[in-house]
Amino acid sequence: MTFALDxxxxxxxxxxxxxxxxxxxxxxxxxxxxxERFLWCGRxxxxxxxxxxxxxxxCSVRPxxxxxxxxxCELFHGLNQRLPASRFRRTVCTxxxxxxxxxxxxxxxFRARFTEQARQAAARAELIICVSQFTANQVGALLGVExxxxxxxxxxxxxxxxxxxxxxxxxxxxxxxxQHRKNLLRLVEAFERAAPxxxxxxxxxxxxxxxxxxxxxxxxxxxxERIETPGYVSDSALARLYQRASLFAFPSLDEGFGIxxxxxxxxxxxxxxxxRSALPEACGEAALLxxxxxxxxxxxxxxxxxxxxxxxxxxxxxxTxxxxxxxxxxxxxxxxxxYQELMGRTLS
Numbered sequence: 392m393t394f395a396l397d398x399x400x401x402x403x404x405x406x407x408x409x410x411x412x413x414x415x416x417x418x419x420x421x422x423x424x425x426x427e428r429f430l431w432c433g434r435x436x437x438x439x440x441x442x443x444x445x446x447x448x449x450c451s452v453r454p455x456x457x458x459x460x461x462x463x464c465e466l467f468h469g470l471n472q473r474l475p476a477s478r479f480r481r482t483v484c485t486x487x488x489x490x491x492x493x494x495x496x497x498x499x500x501f502r503a504r505f506t507e508q509a510r511q512a513a514a515r516a517e518l519i520i521c522v523s524q525f526t527a528n529q530v531g532a533l534l535g536v537e538x539x540x541x542x543x544x545x546x547x548x549x550x551x552x553x554x555x556x557x558x559x560x561x562x563x564x565x566x567x568x569x570q571h572r573k574n575l576l577r578l579v580e581a582f583e584r585a586a587p588x589x590x591x592x593x594x595x596x597x598x599x600x601x602x603x604x605x606x607x608x609x610x611x612x613x614x615x616e617r618i619e620t621p622g623y624v625s626d627s628a629l630a631r632l633y634q635r636a637s638l639f640a641f642p643s644l645d646e647g648f649g650i651x652x653x654x655x656x657x658x659x660x661x662x663x664x665x666x667r668s669a670l671p672e673a674c675g676e677a678a679l680l681x682x683x684x685x686x687x688x689x690x691x692x693x694x695x696x697x698x699x700x701x702x703x704x705x706x707x708x709x710x711t712x713x714x715x716x717x718x719x720x721x722x723x724x725x726x727x728x729x730y731q732e733l734m735g736r737t738l739s
Contacts, residue, residue, distance in 0.1 A: 395464035398431035402440040419723035421447040484516035488647025522648040525669035547719035548653040564636035570599030581690035597623035633658040642683040649673035656710030661703040677713035
């Protein structure tokens with residue numbers, strides 16, 4: 392059988408959390424089901440990059456056009472809450488989040504385009520995979536999708552290869568785009584109030600919506616010499632940051648799931664995060680959760696973690712156990728089960 396997936400977001404210079412999900416699904420499904428054929432479909436703006444990617448033997452690349460398709464498949468899976476206008480025999484779509492529709496995190500033009508694409512995808516998909524119950528609730532409330540078409544399949548994470556003893560530094564790490572949604576203005580303020588020298592703050596990620604204001608605030612900070620913004624970092628550079636960090640701060644205002652908190656837990660770092668959106672689902676009781684809109688609460692949380700090695704150690708143990716329950720293999724298996732359900736029979 393032939394299964395086609397929208398692989399557009401899986402390639403490019405700066406891969407987001409959605410891109411990580413796409414890569415894991417594309418390679419995980421192909422590896423778990425070598426007897427099936429998988430088409431990695433790319434929209435014109437990323438097709439050349441996708442053609443240059445190494446692929447498993449049972450995978451090939453096809454162009455993904457809006458109104459006319461040059462391939463046939465038994466099932467099409469839109470991996471990023473978007474479907475082409477052309478119809479397929481069976482259709483699945485993954486929804487990651489809808490915060491673009493609910494808050495001012497983007498330009499009005501992007502918001503209007505995103506909203507229309509999401510509405511069209513929700514209307515045409517036979518089954519919808521949501522990466523958290525929070526996102527499933529949003530898809531139901533904002534797009535009018537009945538619960539019978541929703542399936543919750545969380546993201547996964549991977550544990551690092553064991554490479555000897557890790558020497559932690561007085562370093563607070565945040566990974567993700569430098570943008571308003573990540574609540575970095577309050578994080579910088581909390582760092583100034585709660586983290587004395589020699590503690591440092593590293594904000595690793597490329598610029599996004601609202602980045603100019605965040606960089607200006609950092610430049611004006613009294614703790615400027617202790618705040619680093621290296622931009623988007625390579626996998627190897629990120630691995631080194633994870634090995635050095637003692638705390639991971641992720642006080643985001645909105646997340647559809649929250650891959651970074653699980654990655655930090657898998658790396659053995661104590662996590663501070665938000666008590667809203669999907670982050671309590673991802674963190675469970677393995678992180679210190681605070682109200683991201685309360686600057687004093689955020690500063691108090693950082694101060695507690697900085698001053699208490701016992702609290703950090705407890706969260707590290709709880710986080711390691713928590714992260715072990717979220718694997719990409721489990722997500723791939725559950726996604727295949729959705730395919731089975733839609734096909735109406737057992738697949739290999």
